[in-house]
Amino acid sequence: MRFPVIGLSSFIAGLVAVHFVVLNALPGYIMDKARSRLLGAGLPVHTWQMSPRVSPQTQTIVRPAPDLAYAICLIDLSGGPVTLKVPTWPEYGSLSLFDAHTDNVYAGSLDARLPDAPGALTIIVATADQPVEAADGVTVVRVKKPEALALIRRLAPSQDLYDAAAALVPISTCGPA
Secondary structure, eight states: OHHHHHHHHHHHHHHHHHHHIIIIIHHHHHHHHHHHHHHHTTOOBTOOEEOOOOOTTTOOSSSOOTTEEEEEEEEEGGGSOEEEEEEOBSSOEEEEEEETTSOEEEEEEOBTTSTTOOSEEEEEEEETTSOOOOOTTEEEEEESSSEEEEEEEEEOOSHHHHHHHHHHSTTOEEEEO
Protein backbone atom coordinates (compact mmCIF):
# COMPACT_ATOMS: atom_id res chain seq x y z
CA MET A 1 0.00 0.00 0.00
CA ARG A 2 2.88 2.38 0.72
CA PHE A 3 4.43 2.10 -2.79
CA PRO A 4 1.30 3.17 -4.71
CA VAL A 5 0.94 6.22 -2.41
CA ILE A 6 4.59 7.19 -2.95
CA GLY A 7 4.24 6.66 -6.71
CA LEU A 8 1.03 8.69 -6.87
CA SER A 9 2.56 11.47 -4.75
CA SER A 10 5.63 11.58 -7.01
CA PHE A 11 3.41 11.71 -10.10
CA ILE A 12 1.35 14.60 -8.67
CA ALA A 13 4.50 16.48 -7.63
CA GLY A 14 5.85 16.03 -11.16
CA LEU A 15 2.62 17.33 -12.68
CA VAL A 16 2.72 20.41 -10.43
CA ALA A 17 6.35 21.08 -11.43
CA VAL A 18 5.57 20.73 -15.16
CA HIS A 19 2.49 22.92 -14.75
CA PHE A 20 4.60 25.63 -13.08
CA VAL A 21 7.26 25.51 -15.81
CA VAL A 22 4.76 25.63 -18.67
CA LEU A 23 2.63 28.43 -17.24
CA ASN A 24 5.29 30.56 -15.58
CA ALA A 25 8.81 29.97 -16.83
CA LEU A 26 8.24 29.09 -20.50
CA PRO A 27 6.47 32.31 -21.65
CA GLY A 28 9.22 34.51 -20.19
CA TYR A 29 11.85 32.31 -21.82
CA ILE A 30 10.06 32.57 -25.18
CA MET A 31 9.80 36.38 -24.97
CA ASP A 32 13.45 36.65 -23.93
CA LYS A 33 14.47 34.55 -26.95
CA ALA A 34 12.26 36.63 -29.26
CA ARG A 35 13.73 39.90 -27.94
CA SER A 36 17.27 38.52 -28.24
CA ARG A 37 16.61 37.45 -31.82
CA LEU A 38 15.14 40.85 -32.73
CA LEU A 39 18.02 42.72 -31.08
CA GLY A 40 20.50 40.38 -32.79
CA ALA A 41 18.87 41.18 -36.14
CA GLY A 42 19.58 44.87 -35.54
CA LEU A 43 16.17 46.03 -34.30
CA PRO A 44 16.83 49.10 -32.14
CA VAL A 45 15.05 49.71 -28.83
CA HIS A 46 12.37 52.45 -28.76
CA THR A 47 12.13 52.70 -32.53
CA TRP A 48 9.28 51.55 -34.75
CA GLN A 49 10.59 49.18 -37.41
CA MET A 50 8.50 48.19 -40.40
CA SER A 51 8.76 44.56 -41.44
CA PRO A 52 9.13 43.72 -45.12
CA ARG A 53 5.93 42.94 -46.99
CA VAL A 54 4.97 39.33 -46.28
CA SER A 55 5.90 36.86 -48.98
CA PRO A 56 7.14 33.27 -48.87
CA GLN A 57 10.71 34.66 -48.87
CA THR A 58 10.19 37.03 -45.91
CA GLN A 59 8.24 34.83 -43.50
CA THR A 60 10.20 34.98 -40.25
CA ILE A 61 7.20 34.27 -38.04
CA VAL A 62 4.73 31.45 -38.29
CA ARG A 63 2.03 32.14 -40.86
CA PRO A 64 1.91 35.94 -40.90
CA ALA A 65 -1.00 37.39 -42.84
CA PRO A 66 0.16 38.56 -46.27
CA ASP A 67 -2.55 41.26 -46.29
CA LEU A 68 -1.20 42.99 -43.19
CA ALA A 69 1.64 45.47 -42.78
CA TYR A 70 3.48 44.96 -39.50
CA ALA A 71 5.59 47.37 -37.44
CA ILE A 72 7.26 46.44 -34.17
CA CYS A 73 8.93 48.34 -31.33
CA LEU A 74 11.00 46.83 -28.54
CA ILE A 75 10.39 48.61 -25.24
CA ASP A 76 12.80 48.93 -22.31
CA LEU A 77 11.30 50.60 -19.24
CA SER A 78 14.46 50.43 -17.12
CA GLY A 79 15.05 54.14 -17.82
CA GLY A 80 11.45 55.19 -17.19
CA PRO A 81 8.03 55.11 -18.88
CA VAL A 82 7.70 54.98 -22.67
CA THR A 83 5.14 56.77 -24.83
CA LEU A 84 3.59 55.15 -27.89
CA LYS A 85 1.73 57.37 -30.34
CA VAL A 86 0.37 55.65 -33.42
CA PRO A 87 -1.77 57.23 -36.19
CA THR A 88 -5.07 55.60 -37.09
CA TRP A 89 -5.58 53.83 -40.41
CA PRO A 90 -8.47 54.12 -42.91
CA GLU A 91 -9.07 50.35 -42.76
CA TYR A 92 -8.53 47.68 -40.12
CA GLY A 93 -5.57 48.39 -37.87
CA SER A 94 -4.55 47.46 -34.34
CA LEU A 95 -1.92 48.20 -31.74
CA SER A 96 -1.02 45.39 -29.34
CA LEU A 97 1.33 45.48 -26.37
CA PHE A 98 2.95 42.33 -25.00
CA ASP A 99 4.71 42.12 -21.64
CA ALA A 100 7.83 40.12 -20.79
CA HIS A 101 5.62 37.11 -20.04
CA THR A 102 4.12 37.15 -23.58
CA ASP A 103 0.74 38.32 -22.23
CA ASN A 104 -1.20 40.69 -24.46
CA VAL A 105 -1.66 43.53 -21.94
CA TYR A 106 -3.19 46.02 -24.37
CA ALA A 107 -5.09 45.79 -27.64
CA GLY A 108 -6.43 48.92 -29.30
CA SER A 109 -8.05 49.67 -32.62
CA LEU A 110 -6.41 51.94 -35.20
CA ASP A 111 -9.49 51.81 -37.44
CA ALA A 112 -10.28 55.41 -38.43
CA ARG A 113 -13.75 54.32 -39.63
CA LEU A 114 -14.94 53.96 -36.03
CA PRO A 115 -17.24 56.81 -34.95
CA ASP A 116 -15.09 58.00 -32.01
CA ALA A 117 -11.69 57.20 -33.50
CA PRO A 118 -9.00 59.70 -32.54
CA GLY A 119 -6.37 60.78 -35.07
CA ALA A 120 -3.88 58.62 -33.16
CA LEU A 121 -3.69 56.31 -30.17
CA THR A 122 -1.46 57.54 -27.36
CA ILE A 123 -0.32 55.12 -24.67
CA ILE A 124 2.15 55.43 -21.83
CA VAL A 125 3.75 52.13 -20.83
CA ALA A 126 5.18 51.94 -17.32
CA THR A 127 6.01 49.49 -14.58
CA ALA A 128 3.91 49.49 -11.41
CA ASP A 129 6.45 51.59 -9.49
CA GLN A 130 6.97 54.31 -12.12
CA PRO A 131 4.95 57.51 -11.57
CA VAL A 132 2.92 58.57 -14.60
CA GLU A 133 0.63 61.51 -15.18
CA ALA A 134 -1.76 60.82 -18.04
CA ALA A 135 -3.57 63.57 -19.90
CA ASP A 136 -7.01 63.23 -21.49
CA GLY A 137 -7.05 60.70 -24.30
CA VAL A 138 -3.90 58.96 -23.04
CA THR A 139 -4.08 55.37 -21.82
CA VAL A 140 -1.62 54.16 -19.18
CA VAL A 141 -0.64 50.50 -19.42
CA ARG A 142 1.24 48.93 -16.50
CA VAL A 143 3.55 45.93 -16.89
CA LYS A 144 5.35 43.91 -14.21
CA LYS A 145 8.80 43.78 -15.82
CA PRO A 146 10.67 46.49 -17.77
CA GLU A 147 10.71 44.58 -21.07
CA ALA A 148 7.78 44.80 -23.47
CA LEU A 149 7.03 44.69 -27.17
CA ALA A 150 4.53 46.74 -29.22
CA LEU A 151 3.09 45.52 -32.52
CA ILE A 152 1.11 47.45 -35.13
CA ARG A 153 -0.97 45.61 -37.71
CA ARG A 154 -2.58 47.46 -40.62
CA LEU A 155 -4.65 46.01 -43.46
CA ALA A 156 -2.52 46.54 -46.57
CA PRO A 157 -3.30 43.96 -49.27
CA SER A 158 -1.60 45.93 -52.06
CA GLN A 159 1.88 47.40 -52.47
CA ASP A 160 0.40 50.93 -52.51
CA LEU A 161 -1.35 50.37 -49.15
CA TYR A 162 1.78 48.76 -47.72
CA ASP A 163 3.78 51.84 -48.79
CA ALA A 164 1.15 54.10 -47.19
CA ALA A 165 1.40 52.09 -43.94
CA ALA A 166 5.20 52.30 -44.07
CA ALA A 167 4.94 56.10 -44.46
CA LEU A 168 3.21 56.26 -41.03
CA VAL A 169 6.12 54.59 -39.22
CA PRO A 170 8.42 57.65 -39.17
CA ILE A 171 5.66 59.80 -37.66
CA SER A 172 4.81 57.19 -35.02
CA THR A 173 6.36 57.49 -31.56
CA CYS A 174 7.95 54.83 -29.39
CA GLY A 175 10.27 56.45 -26.88
CA PRO A 176 10.86 57.76 -23.39
CA ALA A 177 7.88 59.62 -21.96
